[in-house]
Amino acid sequence: MTHRLDGLPERVTVYEVGPRDGLQNEKAIIPVEVKAEFVDRLADAGHQVIEATSFVHPKWVPQLADAEELLTRLERRPGVRYPVLVPNERGLDRALALGVTEIAIFASATETFAAKNLNRSLEGQFAMFEPVVARALDNGLKVRGYVSMVFGDPWEGPTPIDQVVTVGRRLLDMGCYELSLGDTIGVGTPGHARALIEAFGAPDRLAVHFHDTYGQALANTLAALQAGVSVVDASTGGIGGCPYAESATGNLATEDLVWMLHGLGIETGLDLDKLIATSTWLAGLLGRPSPSRVVQALAGKG
Numbered sequence: 001m002t003h004r005l006d007g008l009p010e011r012v013t014v015y016e017v018g019p020r021d022g023l024q025n026e027k028a029i030i031p032v033e034v035k036a037e038f039v040d041r042l043a044d045a046g047h048q049v050i051e052a053t054s055f056v057h058p059k060w061v062p063q064l065a066d067a068e069e070l071l072t073r074l075e076r077r078p079g080v081r082y083p084v085l086v087p088n089e090r091g092l093d094r095a096l097a098l099g100v101t102e103i104a105i106f107a108s109a110t111e112t113f114a115a116k117n118l119n120r121s122l123e124g125q126f127a128m129f130e131p132v133v134a135r136a137l138d139n140g141l142k143v144r145g146y147v148s149m150v151f152g153d154p155w156e157g158p159t160p161i162d163q164v165v166t167v168g169r170r171l172l173d174m175g176c177y178e179l180s181l182g183d184t185i186g187v188g189t190p191g192h193a194r195a196l197i198e199a200f201g202a203p204d205r206l207a208v209h210f211h212d213t214y215g216q217a218l219a220n221t222l223a224a225l226q227a228g229v230s231v232v233d234a235s236t237g238g239i240g241g242c243p244y245a246e247s248a249t250g251n252l253a254t255e256d257l258v259w260m261l262h263g264l265g266i267e268t269g270l271d272l273d274k275l276i277a278t279s280t281w282l283a284g285l286l287g288r289p290s291p292s293r294v295v296q297a298l299a300g301k302g
Helices: 018-025 032-044 067-073 089-097 111-118 124-138 161-174 190-199 217-226 254-263 272-286 293-298
Strands: 013-016 102-108 142-148 178-183 206-210 231-234
Touching (some): 018 032, 102 124, 102 161, 111 124, 124 161, 190 206, 190 217, 206 217, 254 293
Parallel strands (some): 178 206
């Protein structure tokens, strides 16, 4: 049974990040054929956008060292987008060589995380991104921007809202079609989420990316929807996490998100039963149960 709330979108796009943001945090190397099946299962469940992999240097993210092989194995379905994350121009070169049509770049809202994650200053990161975005656009690619640590940073504490807006607007001005606001360590709360979105002035080019470290991901998502956002990042089975947050429990689980959205009468185009089956299959391969509460409640019930 569905019950709508006022002020919510009719439809939400779930931007699936499990194959990239989820698997990159795994200690064990997942075989490329398993990754290809994972992506195919996600498409079969109705996903229209699946972030497939990353062209980060294999030294830094060995779990995704098979990016080229994965992309050549994928059976691309009509109407499904398969963006990839690229950190720099070398990553863009690799993506272009494989005919990628959509990329994402990953910026920081704080000085310390920019230094630790990008080896750049807060200001210096833009000099790295500008040629990537310009070349991608010249080659007809769509570019999405991520901003991490938008609510808090483990070294600097709470992130000032105006600082996040400054970074985000610069990415949008570069030509990013969409900006994903990332709660990297999961410290956001609903009021803060709404205040940040409203500070941008218009939500139509914003997406949200919540981690569930403190159990706030769904509440924050609802606040974002009420503020006008209609694109939500999520990871099937809730896989993923953040090495900078003690006891981090990973990304918002796609199944938990879809349960809430369908209960609110919001269309997603996703088949919850197929998502649960995919999470159960993946959990078996990873050797641990899915952290998704919906998967835990419904798996095996038929």
